[in-house]
Structures are given as structure tokens and as C-alpha cells.
Amino acid sequence: MARKKIFAGNWKMYTVRDEALALARGIVDGITDSPGRAVVVFAPAVHLREVAALCAGSAVMAGAQNMYFEKEGAFTGEISPAMVKDAGARWILIGHSERRHVFHETDDDVRKKLRAALSEGLFPMVCVGELLDEREAGRSEDVVRVQTERALEGLSKNEAAAVVIAYEPVWAIGTGKVATPEIAQSMHRYIRSVVAAKFGEAVAAGMPILYGGSVKPDNIAGLFAMEDIDGALVGGASLKAASFLDIARVT
Ligand code: PGA
Numbered sequence: 009m010a011r012k013k014i015f016a017g018n019w020k021m022y023t024v025r026d027e028a029l030a031l032a033r034g035i036v037d038g039i040t041d042s043p044g045r046a047v048v049v050f051a052p053a054v055h056l057r058e059v060a061a062l063c064a065g066s067a068v069m070a071g072a073q074n075m076y077f078e079k080e081g082a083f084t085g086e087i088s089p090a091m092v093k094d095a096g097a098r099w100i101l102i103g104h105s106e107r108r109h110v111f112h113e114t115d116d117d118v119r120k121k122l123r124a125a126l127s128e129g130l131f132p133m134v135c136v137g138e139l140l141d142e143r144e145a146g147r148s149e150d151v152v153r154v155q156t157e158r159a160l161e162g163l164s165k166n167e168a169a170a171v172v173i174a175y176e177p178v179w180a181i182g183t184g185k186v187a188t189p190e191i192a193q194s195m196h197r198y199i200r201s202v203v204a205a206k207f208g209e210a211v212a213a214g215m216p217i218l219y220g221g222s223v224k225p226d227n228i229a230g231l232f233a234m235e236d237i238d239g240a241l242v243g244g245a246s247l248k249a250a251s252f253l254d255i256a257r258v259t
Pocket of ligand 1: 220
């Protein structure tokens with residue numbers, strides 16, 4: 009079975025409205041539909057409705073960078089899964105390393121958000137990845153295994169089959185220090201084996217696993233050539249339509 013290829017831009021806390029709309033317009037106008045490939049932009053929440061409307065009918069889908077797992081309530085500052093969907097977004101990014109490390113999100117939060125996303129019918133992209141000191145201590149696989157297992161805990165096979173994972177080594181995010189294709193491939197294969205052990209070979213074989221961390225137009229080809237790398241989650245290079253399009257066109 010051919011796995012879906014996915015290229016996603018994470019705009020983080022960049023872009024005021026005009027910039028966000030111009031960026032979305034540049035991507036929508038520059039993208040050509042390609043069967044088996046999805047293109048996603050994770051826009052800041054305040055721009056979500058307009059970015060989603062601009063993307064409607066194009067090959068680009070909008071997503072939110074974060075949400076809370078409760079349906080509604082006294083959770084000042086948070087947005088709900090239903091609000092994300094109501095804004096027109098199809099995708100939700102869950103457990104990005106900045107959420108984990110700057111905002112202290114736990115594996116438990118990630119698991120609850122994933123369940124909430126699935127019950128709202130959003131497409132979830134769950135981020136996992138080790139810190140530099142964890143890699144240097146030889147603990148990368150353990151860290152990523154625990155994050156992956158805890159995120160997916162309690163899901164049915166069908167639910168797990170709807171999940172996309174993004175492997176983002178934290179030392180590679182925003183640092184210019186991209187993982188080599190070999191390092192990334194080895195972790196992607198490992199993540200697939202962790203998923204297979206819990207949910208079976210078919211779910212693992214069908215699950216898109218994206219690489220993220222300093223992906224640029226000049227390093228995507230080497231990464232994307234690897235067997236278990238199914239696309240990219242792009243931060244810095246997704247803030248210019250031209251460089252994001254160059255990355256998404258690697259297929
Ligand atoms: P980067 O960010 O491409 O700027 O390294 C990736 C991410 O945080 O998703």
C-alpha cells in the first residue's frame with residue numbers, strides 16, 4: 009500500500025493577518041494537485057478561519073497548531089476541537105516540541121488531545137522527538153518510543169490508522185542542524201516498529217511518518233529518498249511560499 013505523502017508548514021507565532029493571507033495565497037496559487045500528496049498549513053489560531061477559507065477548494069488544507077482537549081468550559085486562553093473545526097481547519101498539530109518544552113505539555117496531555125481530535129473528526133499530526141542530551145546519552149529511541157506509545161495508548165486499530173506522526177529531533181528544530189537522512193530513516197523505521205508492535209503491521213505500514221527539523225529546499229531530496237520518510241513538517245522554510253513550495257514539490 010502506498011503511504012500518503014504529506015508536506016506541512018508550521019507557521020508558529022509568526023505572521024500578522026496580511027502576511028498570513030499573502031503566504032497562504034502564494035502557496036495556494038503555486039501548488040499543483042498531486043495524487044497521494046497532502047499539503048497542510050498550520051496557521052496561528054486568529055488567522056485560521058480566513059486561511060481555511062482561502063484554501064477551500066485548493067490542494068492546500070488548513071490546520072491549527074494547538075487546542076485543548078476539553079469540549080468547552082472555563083479554560084481561559086484555550087481553543088476547543090470544535091472551534092478548530094468550526095473555523096474550517098481540517099488538521100491539528102499535537103505535542104509539538106515547543107508545546108512540550110516551552111508550555112510543559114505532558115504525554116498525558118498529548119494523549120488526551122489526540123483522542124479529542126479523533127472524536128471531533130480532525131486529522132491529527134502528533135510530534136515526537138528527543139532532546140540533544142537524550143541523544144548524546146544514547147536514549148533517543150527510548151524517549152521516542154515512550155512518547156509514541158503514550159500518545160497512542162488506548163486507541164483502536166482504526167483510530168491509530170488515522171494518525172500521522174512527525175519525528176522532530178528537538179536539536180534539529182530551528183537550529184539549521186538537520187538530521188542526516190540515515191539518522192532520520194533509522195528513527196522512522198524504529199517508530200514504525202513501535203506502532204507495529206501495538207497495532208499490527210498493516211497500521212504501521214500505512215502510517216505517514218514525517219520528518220521535521222531544519223528542513224530546507226536543499227536537504228529535502230535526501231530525506232525524502234529514504235524509505236520510511238513520508239514527507240516533512242517545516243517551520244522556518246514554510247514562512248516563504250517559494251521555499252515551502254520547493255520542498256512540497258520534491259515528489
Ligand atoms: P524548523 O521547525 O523547520 O524551523 O526547524 C520545524 C518545526 O518546529 O516544526
